[in-house]
Amino acid sequence: MSDLLERLRGRGWRLTAQRRVVAEVLDGDHVHYTADEVHALASDRLPEISRATVYNTLGELVSLGEVIEVSTDGRAKRYDPNAHHDHQHLVCSQCGTIRDVHVQGDPLSALPEPERYGFQVSEVTVTYRGICPHCNSTS
Amino acid sequence: MSDLLERLRGRGWRLTAQRRVVAEVLDGDHVHYTADEVHALASDRLPEISRATVYNTLGELVSLGEVIEVSTDGRAKRYDPNAHHDHQHLVCSQCGTIRDVHVQGDPLSALPEPERYGFQVSEVTVTYRGICPHCNSTS
DNA sequence: TTCTTGACTTAGACATTGTCCAATGTAGGA
DNA sequence: TCCTACATTGGACAATGTCTAAGTCAAGAA
Known part of the structure; x- marks a missing residue:
């Protein structure tokens, strides 16, 4: 995580409180937040952070290849910090939960x-796509 | 195509001019229009058709399994009438063109x-995703 | 054919998600 | 410490999609 901030600084990023908070929110495994969710979580730590900054920062992280943009439904895009390990996604058609998964072979071939x-x-x-265990048991 | 209308009538669809026009617009190979494009094309034949009806009709065609909803970018969803032949999509990252393609083996496995x-x-x-021949030659 | 009725359509308001801009603030080098 | 280019902010705006109340009509009944 601090690795990430170091990498970004190395690329000429000016390190602001806002960017730090956004990067912190995205830290972790199986994180797939929407921009609004990132904004809400970031606001917990830095109440005055604006939507525009969250969008800007997410866009930059994507450009830099540090975060992947995922749009599984036609709704809001989600942001996946697991950008350095090739993976695919498994989505629950009911509740929308996303899991990172690994496939056999190279789909390109x-x-x-x-x-x-x-x-x-x-x-x-x-x-x-499919039904997750939780939705399956409560339906 | 008239097959489609017959199938739909068989399922209890009330056959209106609006629905007929939407179905006609979606007729053809390699068709991947957005809802707005469908609306524009439908308006050529039936100027008073409303956006809401186009959205409703597309939604119904999707529910009935006659059309597939495709969202390749985070932008507008596209509607693919090629629902009865299993296929995947090849998208130009530059101009957004979509082609239907067929893969080897079953990706599920x-x-x-x-x-x-x-x-x-x-x-x-x-x-x-990749660059289509046209974009490749003009860049 | 005409009538009837419930399904369909319409216009426009509203919701969600994302982008843009001008004014203000600030990180980091000199 | 001071400068300045870069970053942030709030709010307007844009694109896409959903919803509703009122009017219209397809298709079966008589």
Whole structure:
């Protein structure tokens, strides 16, 4: 975590209280907050932080490759700090919970050359959907 | 296409001019319009059709499994009438163009049991991203 | 054919999520 | 300590989607 702040400073980031708080909120495993959730959590520690700053900071973290933007439904994007370990997502169709998962093999290789239509394919995201144990037991 | 209208009528759909026009707009291969695009195209044929009706009709077509909802970016959802042939999507990261593609093997089987965390996994979407030939040549 | 009725459509208000801008504040180097 | 370029703020605005009350109409009944 302090690693992250150090890396960012190394890249010329000016280290402000707001940015520090946003980075702290995103620290942890299986974190997939929306921008509004990040803003709410950040406000707990720094009440005067503005929405615009949260959006700006999240955008920068994404540009720098420190955080991944995930949009599983058509709703608000979510931000995933687990950017340095290749992974995919498993989403509960009912409650929306997200888990990071790891697949066998490289999904990129499943797309044959003739199915690439001349694209320079560089990235693939796989999203699994189903019912989580909790929703399954309470329905 | 008239197949579609017949199927829908069979399911108790009341056949209105508005629904017919929306269904016609969605007819074809490699169609991935946003709701607003559908509305614009439908308005060409039926100027007084309202946005709400387009949203309603698209929602119904999705519920009935006749159309698939695709959200490749965090922007507007797109509607894909190619619902009866299993396929995935290839998206140009620059211009947003979408192509239907077919992968080798079943992506569902790439997720091992211990990586399912008790979920009843039922669905998987794979989205490939890259630069399309057109954007590649003009950049 | 005409009538009837419940489903459908409409316009516009409203909600959610995200972006932009001008004014103000401040981190960090000189 | 002072400067200044960069960061933050609040609020207006934009894009997309949802909801509601009132009016309209498709299709079965008579």
